[in-house]
Amino acid sequence: MFDVAVIGCGVVGSGIACELSRFRLSVAMVEKENDVACGTTKANSAIVHAGYDPEPGTKMARLNVEGSRMMEDLCRRLNVRYKRIGSLVLAFRESEMECVRALYGRGLQNGVEGLRILAKEETLKLEPGLNPEVAGALYAPSAAIVDPWGLAIALAQTAVLNGAELYLNSPVESIEEAGGFYRIRAGKNNIEAKYVVNAAGTHADEINNLAAKPFFKILPVKGEYYLLDKNQGGVVSHTIFHTPTAAGKGVLISPTVQGNLIVGPTADPASGPDDTAVTAEGLQKIAREALRCDASVNLRESIRNFAGVRAATERDDFILEASPDAPRFVNAAAIKSPGLSASPAIAKEARKILEGIGLRCEEKERFTEYRRPPLFKDMTDGERRIAFGRDPLYGRVVCRCETVTQGDIRAALRGPIPPVSVDGVKRRCGAGMGRCQGGFCGPRVHELLSRAYRVPMERIMQDKTGSYILTGETKAGDAT
Numbered sequence: 001m002f003d004v005a006v007i008g009c010g011v012v013g014s015g016i017a018c019e020l021s022r023f024r025l026s027v028a029m030v031e032k033e034n035d036v037a038c039g040t041t042k043a044n045s046a047i048v049h050a051g052y053d054p055e056p057g058t059k060m061a062r063l064n065v066e067g068s069r070m071m072e073d074l075c076r077r078l079n080v081r082y083k084r085i086g087s088l089v090l091a092f093r094e095s096e097m098e099c100v101r102a103l104y105g106r107g108l109q110n111g112v113e114g115l116r117i118l119a120k121e122e123t124l125k126l127e128p129g130l131n132p133e134v135a136g137a138l139y140a141p142s143a144a145i146v147d148p149w150g151l152a153i154a155l156a157q158t159a160v161l162n163g164a165e166l167y168l169n170s171p172v173e174s175i176e177e178a179g180g181f182y183r184i185r186a187g188k189n190n191i192e193a194k195y196v197v198n199a200a201g202t203h204a205d206e207i208n209n210l211a212a213k214p215f216f217k218i219l220p221v222k223g224e225y226y227l228l229d230k231n232q233g234g235v236v237s238h239t240i241f242h243t244p245t246a247a248g249k250g251v252l253i254s255p256t257v258q259g260n261l262i263v264g265p266t267a268d269p270a271s272g273p274d275d276t277a278v279t280a281e282g283l284q285k286i287a288r289e290a291l292r293c294d295a296s297v298n299l300r301e302s303i304r305n306f307a308g309v310r311a312a313t314e315r316d317d318f319i320l321e322a323s324p325d326a327p328r329f330v331n332a333a334a335i336k337s338p339g340l341s342a343s344p345a346i347a348k349e350a351r352k353i354l355e356g357i358g359l360r361c362e363e364k365e366r367f368t369e370y371r372r373p374p375l376f377k378d379m380t381d382g383e384r385r386i387a388f389g390r391d392p393l394y395g396r397v398v399c400r401c402e403t404v405t406q407g408d409i410r411a412a413l414r415g416p417i418p419p420v421s422v423d424g425v426k427r428r429c430g431a432g433m434g435r436c437q438g439g440f441c442g443p444r445v446h447e448l449l450s451r452a453y454r455v456p457m458e459r460i461m462q463d464k465t466g467s468y469i470l471t472g473e474t475k476a477g478d479a480t
């Protein structure tokens with residue numbers, strides 16, 4: 001019997017499990033996929049928003065500002081990429097300047113530090129490549145960029161390192177209150193837990209409805225993107241937004257912590273909670289909007305298009321509360337943007353809610369955070385020599401675009417949550433994230449995984465269960 005079962009291992013569930021693992025509690029982490037960070041956490045803009053956008057007084061506003069203040073230190077401790085680059089919300093006409101002023105006022109109410117309204121000249125001084133017709137901007141120096149899946153994986157690894165038990169490939173299908181505890185059927189596993197946290201992202205309404213009365217519905221909203229090659233990474237040095245509309249924060253242009261440029265997202269109704277299909281119309285919309293801000297963005301340098309799904313509901317706020325009708329059941333639901341930014345604060349808040357409904361939290365004497373192993377490409381020459389001395393595989397480059405070595409991959413395979421798929425390796429070490437998108441290193445990573453797990457290559461997936469790369473052996477003479 002576990003004290004707490006956390007359902008869903010994105011940045012929210014992993015953060016909550018990590019926070020709980022600081023206490024003398026037994027924690028189960030239940031995830032339907034074959035890895036953590038496979039949902040919205042791996043497909044978003046990766047911005048740590050300053051917090052001027054959410055409506056003052058909402059949980060979203062408070063937790064965004066708190067989370068953004070906690071993020072830099074958290075990422076430093078876990079060795080997750082983070083860069084405070086600041087953001088600009090551009091206005092091109094007087095009506096948009098009004099919006100900038102309204103956001104400024106909202107930001108002050110939310111407690112965002114350092115906000116300034118810039119005139120045209122100051123804006124162009126910060127970002128000389130912008131459309132010269134810009135009228136002014138809201139400058140938020142506290143905004144940052146982060147590696148979202150890196151953060152979620154490091155949080156989940158820390159939870160596991162401190163005793164949490166991770167159930168992968170375990171889709172929750174039923175939750176039954178059995179008199180003081182819950183019985184959870186999750187794939188082949190039957191899990192018992194006194195408390196349940198629902199952090200199932202775009203599926204959170206389904207999980208709530210297994211245990212409690214339906215009171216919210218996820219209305220999934222898709223966001224499509226262009227990811228541009230590193231030769232575009234320096235086109236802007238801040239995150240550039242348009243003034244927001246009712247549909248969302250609008251299309252942004254931003255450097256990523258990996259050195260690429262991300263352009264997007266759209267905000268259109270998705271056909272379901274997992275609809276991550278990219279569309280020609282979506283990409284055209286992004287191109288139109290992005291080029292209005294900065295005509296020098298070269299979308300022909302696109303190396304990947306992808307989409308993520310927002311867990312929106314009719315209520316424009318996070319649903320972070322104990323269930324009104326299921327005892328010892330907490331929803332961390334409707335965590336749409338700025339959920340990534342707010343995630344460190346959401347984790348603390350969820351633990352406090354659990355304490356409020358009777359969970360006893362006594363701090364452990366020892367709690368160890370998992371520092372992600374440094375990557376060869378980030379090491380100094382001296383560190384490289386030491387790494388190579390310890391493990392000569394650091395001298396063998398597997399991914400040429402991103403300079404990822406076999407030593408990096410071996411270190412990931414030795415972590416508390418080792419990758420089982422080619423994309424799992426990508427999310428941990430960056431192999432396959434470069435210009436060729438795994439064209440060169442994909443087959444090599446595939447082979448390394450097959451050897452590490454001593455399984456035939458046909459059993460290794462590209463990403464989620466079912467994403468086969470090979471379905472049979474090719475014999476000489478097959479190709480005629």
Ligand SMILES: Cc1cc2nc3c(=O)[nH]c(=O)nc-3n(C[C@H](O)[C@H](O)[C@H](O)COP(=O)(O)OP(=O)(O)OC[C@H]3O[C@@H](n4cnc5c(N)ncnc54)[C@H](O)[C@@H]3O)c2cc1C
Nearest residue numbers: 008010012032039040041044047172201223338339340341
């Ligand atoms: C287009 C877009 C852009 C965004 N940009 C930003 C941004 O720049 N900054 C920001 O702060 N936020 C941003 N967000 C929001 C942010 O990405 C999310 O708030 C955050 O990733 C939500 O994390 P999560 O853990 O709640 O959900 P997820 O990452 O989706 O995790 C939920 C997990 O639950 C699992 N699950 C689902 N059903 C079951 C089941 N039955 N049994 C077991 N497991 C289950 C899923 O497999 C998944 O792993 C953006 C979102 C989108 C879509």
